[in-house]
Amino acid sequence: MLDLLSSLIAMTPSRLAIAVSTCLFISASPAWAADLAYKKLSGTSFELVLSSDTSLTVDQAQAMMAEPAVKLCNGKIPEFGKYKFSSNDPVAGQPASNKTSFNMVQILSCVADIPERPKQASSKLSEDDIARFKIEGNKLSNAYMSAIDNGYYEVAYNMLGKSLKNLGPLEEWQTRTVAYQAQIGKQLSREFWRITVYDNPPNAYQAGTYVAVDYETKQSIAPITCGYLIWFQPAGTKNNFTLMREEYGHISDDILKSTAATDMGKLRKQMKCKT
Missing domain, CATH: 3.10.450.100 (NTF2-like; domain 1)
Incomplete structure (x- = not known):
C-alpha cells in the first residue's frame, strides 16, 4: 500500500566517495557492500547504478544511495524516481563461485520541495x-x-x-x-x-x-x-x-x-x- 511518496527515500546513513561516471564503494553496514556509479542526465537529475555481491531489497539499495544522493543534490532535496533492478541468487548445490549479483539503476531528481502523498482526514466532501x-x-x-x-x-x-x-x-x-x-x-x-x-x-x-x-x-x-x-x-x-x-x-x-x-x-x- 502506498502510504507516503516520501517513503521511497530511505535516509539511512552511508559512506560516500563521488566521481563522475566512476565506480564508488559504499557500505551501509558490515553485511552490505556495493559499488555505486552515477551519470548526470540534466542540471537536476542523475542516473545512479548500484552493483553488489549481496542480495538486496529495493529499500536497502535506496538506503545505500541516500547519502550520495544528498551530496549530489548539493542543498536541494533528493527524490528517487523510476528504477529497475536485477538479482541473481546462487542456486542450491552449485559451487561457491556462483555468487549473488544485484544491480539496480535508479533515477534521482533534485527538487526544491517534495510534496508528500496526502494523509487521509475527515472530509467535507459529499x-x-x-x-x-x-x-x-x-x-x-x-x-x-x-x-x-x-x-x-x-x-x-x-x-x-x-x-x-x-x-x-x-x-x-x-x-x-x-x-x-x-x-x-x-x-x-x-x-x-x-x-x-x-x-x-x-x-x-x-x-x-x-x-x-x-x-x-x-x-x-x-x-x-x-x-x-x-x-x-x-x-x-x-x-x-x-x-x-x-x-x-x-x-x-x-x-x-x-x-x-x-x-x-x-x-x-x-x-x-x-x-
Whole structure:
C-alpha cells in the first residue's frame, strides 16, 4: 500500500566517495557492500547504478544511495524516481563461485520541495463529490498515459503541475520518457485499481483536493509495471487538476521468469503493485 511518496527515500546513513561516471564503494553496514556509479542526465537529475555481491531489497539499495544522493543534490532535496533492478541468487548445490549479483539503476531528481502523498482526514466532501473526483482522476490518468503511449508528449507535459515542470523543460522530460518507454515496451493493458480522494489533508503543502490513482500496466517488454499518479486542484478552483506527483517501477520479463511463484507476492509488494 502506498502510504507516503516520501517513503521511497530511505535516509539511512552511508559512506560516500563521488566521481563522475566512476565506480564508488559504499557500505551501509558490515553485511552490505556495493559499488555505486552515477551519470548526470540534466542540471537536476542523475542516473545512479548500484552493483553488489549481496542480495538486496529495493529499500536497502535506496538506503545505500541516500547519502550520495544528498551530496549530489548539493542543498536541494533528493527524490528517487523510476528504477529497475536485477538479482541473481546462487542456486542450491552449485559451487561457491556462483555468487549473488544485484544491480539496480535508479533515477534521482533534485527538487526544491517534495510534496508528500496526502494523509487521509475527515472530509467535507459529499459522496457525490468524491465519486465525481474519482471519475475525473480516472479520466485524467487515462488521458495522460494515452498521450504518452501515442507520442503526444507536449499534450502530456502540459498536464504536469508546476513542481514537475520545474524539474526540466519539455525536451528533457520527453527524452527521459521516451527512454523509459524503450525499456518497458508498448503498453498492452492498464488497470487503475485504486483511486483515493483527499480533501485538504493536514500534511498537504497547499490547500485543495488531491486524487491519488494507483495503477498497474502490462507492457510488451516489462510484463508488470506499477505506479501511481497524484492529481491536484487548488482550493477555490474548479476543473483545474494538474499532475503533481508520479512514481513507477517495473518487473522485466527476465526477472519474472527467474522468480519462483512462491516469491511473486513478496516481489509485487516490494514493487508497490496490487496485492
